[in-house]
Amino acid sequence: MINKDIGRNDPCPCGSGKKYKRCCLNNVPPHSLGIPDELAGKLSKILEATQHSSMDDMQDFVDQLMEEQNARTVDDFHGLSPAQMHDIIYTPFEAIDSVEFIKPDTQPSDSRLLFLFQKLADNVGGEGIKLTAKGNIPPKICKSIAEEYKAFGGFSLEVLEHKINREDDFYDLEVVHILAKQSGLVRKLKGRLLMTKLGAELVAKGEWPTLYLMLFKAQVRKFNWGYGDGFPDVNFFQEAFTFTLYLLTKYGDKPRSSHFYADAFINAFPAVLEEVESSRFMPAHEAIDRYFTVRSIERFADFLGLVNTKRIKGDKLDFHNLEIRKKPLLEKMVKFKM
Numbered sequence: 001m002i003n004k005d006i007g008r009n010d011p012c013p014c015g016s017g018k019k020y021k022r023c024c025l026n027n028v029p030p031h032s033l034g035i036p037d038e039l040a041g042k043l044s045k046i047l048e049a050t051q052h053s054s055m056d057d058m059q060d061f062v063d064q065l066m067e068e069q070n071a072r073t074v075d076d077f078h079g080l081s082p083a084q085m086h087d088i089i090y091t092p093f094e095a096i097d098s099v100e101f102i103k104p105d106t107q108p109s110d111s112r113l114l115f116l117f118q119k120l121a122d123n124v125g126g127e128g129i130k131l132t133a134k135g136n137i138p139p140k141i142c143k144s145i146a147e148e149y150k151a152f153g154g155f156s157l158e159v160l161e162h163k164i165n166r167e168d169d170f171y172d173l174e175v176v177h178i179l180a181k182q183s184g185l186v187r188k189l190k191g192r193l194l195m196t197k198l199g200a201e202l203v204a205k206g207e208w209p210t211l212y213l214m215l216f217k218a219q220v221r222k223f224n225w226g227y228g229d230g231f232p233d234v235n236f237f238q239e240a241f242t243f244t245l246y247l248l249t250k251y252g253d254k255p256r257s258s259h260f261y262a263d264a265f266i267n268a269f270p271a272v273l274e275e276v277e278s279s280r281f282m283p284a285h286e287a288i289d290r291y292f293t294v295r296s297i298e299r300f301a302d303f304l305g306l307v308n309t310k311r312i313k314g315d316k317l318d319f320h321n322l323e324i325r326k327k328p329l330l331e332k333m334v335k336f337k338m
Contacts (some may be wrong), residue, residue, distance in 0.1 A: 010069055011086040020164075076267045078250060079338060080243075088242040088336075093217070097337060099242060101216075101336035103209035111305025111329065112154045112213055113219075116176040117185075118146045121195060124186060130196040135188065137166040137177060148169055150293045171228060172303065176226075182218040185211070216304060216333070225295045234275045234288070239296045243268065244296045245334050248307055252326025257312060258297055259321060262289040265296075290320045295324060306330040 071084040077085050087095035108118040123129055123141050132138060146164040149155060156173065164170045167177065180186040185199030195203070202211050225238040237244075247264050266272060266288055274292075278284040301307045306329055309322040 009090070011083055013042065015311050032097070067213055068275065076112045078247065078264065080246070080267070082338065085243065088246065089240050092220075092242040099246075101335065102333060102335065103213045104329055105209060106212050106329055106332065107208055109301070110327075111212070112149075112152075112172060113176065113179075113215055113304050114208060115152055115154065116145065116149065116173055117180060117211065118217060119202075120150060120173070120176055120180060120186075122194055124143065124246050126195070126200070127193040128189075131191055131193055132166075137193070138174065141164045142167050143171060149173075149223055174217075175223070175227070175299075175303075179215050179218045181220040181225060183214045185214065205246060213333070219304065220302065223304070224258065225299070229291075229299070231294070232276055233329045234272065234291055234295075236272050236275070237265075240265070240269065241296065241300065242334075244301065245306070245330070246336055248301060248324070249330060252307060252324065252330065255323045255325045256308075257321060258291060258293040258324055261297065261324065262292045265292055273274060286296050293320050293322060299326060301330075304329075306333070 022094075037276050070081060070086075073079055074082050074085075080088070082112060084098050087098045087183060093101060106114065108114040120137075123137075123145070129141060138214060148223070160270055162169065167174050176184075180199070181188070182247065183199075185202070187196050192237070201207075226233055226235075244261070244265065247261055249315055264286065267297055273284045276284050276287045278287075282290075297307070297309065301324075302309045306327060308325050311332055312321045312323050
């Protein structure tokens with residue numbers, strides 16, 4: 001009854017930061033979603049202690065109370081309110097009062113993403129390249145770009161141990177190929193890969209800031225972050241990419257472990273632990289930590305040149321524990337207005 005005028009996609013009035021349809025719409029018990037029981041109790045006590053002339057009057061009172069609740073910062077949100085969290089997750093490119101994405105002053109040397117796109121565009125040129133029967137970039141070109149990428153320092157240590165013979169062996173190039181198509185910068189025609197008119201014009205003019213932002217938006221909006229990693233589907237990492245950028249912006253001045261960021265993400269959204277099954281070999285928390293590090297840090301923030309990462313060595317090499325520090329490109333590209 002109290003929630004009759006709340007839209008399905010509005011922030012849930014309980015203050016969880018979730019959409020209403022994913023929270024209290026179906027009368028899910030608050031404690032099962034990590035929502036404090038005392039909030040419901042507090043509301044009941046306030047309603048009992050106040051006089052209201054009608055249900056509409058009561059509704060207005062509750063709406064105001066919930067609006068105030070959603071405007072308060074939450075410790076686990078690291079300075080964000082539920083309303084701000086809702087905005088940056090569900091409408092990141094439209095929530096201009098909370099966050100703004102800007103065409104950054106950047107060049108291909110600033111990120112692996114743009115470096116590989118430039119090499120792909122150079123090879124495609126004006127005449128295009130003939131693709132393999134599977135629609136992949138020819139092996140000769142893959143090997144040539146791989147040599148340049150190696151000199152650029154683009155490969156991780158474990159990838160350097162593998163020989164690249166075709167596009168399937170070259171994950172980063174494969175991703176850029178997909179992103180370039182999703183961005184409308186290249187297209188396939190009669191078995192050839194061609195630059196689109198827009199793509200050719202932007203490359204010819206050296207419009208790298210525009211190209212970077214186009215590829216970035218394809219990465220977060222269209223590309224499947226689970227592509228090729230063999231992990232279970234946990235789509236919320238991608239949905240909450242802006243919160244990851246917020247954490248990196250807030251804490252990235254000093255080197256911090258990837259476990260720090262994974263823990264912060266899990267504490268903000270504990271329901272993500274329900275996306276995987278715990279086992280005696282890997283508890284859910286450890287699994288989510290690993291998936292977050294690969295998808296949100298290595299294959300997103302690092303690949304796009306937003307952070308520097310290096311392996312942390314202890315008693316043994318832990319390939320899923322990184323030391324992370326933000327790069328200047330991060331704050332050139334995204335501005336948080338909190």
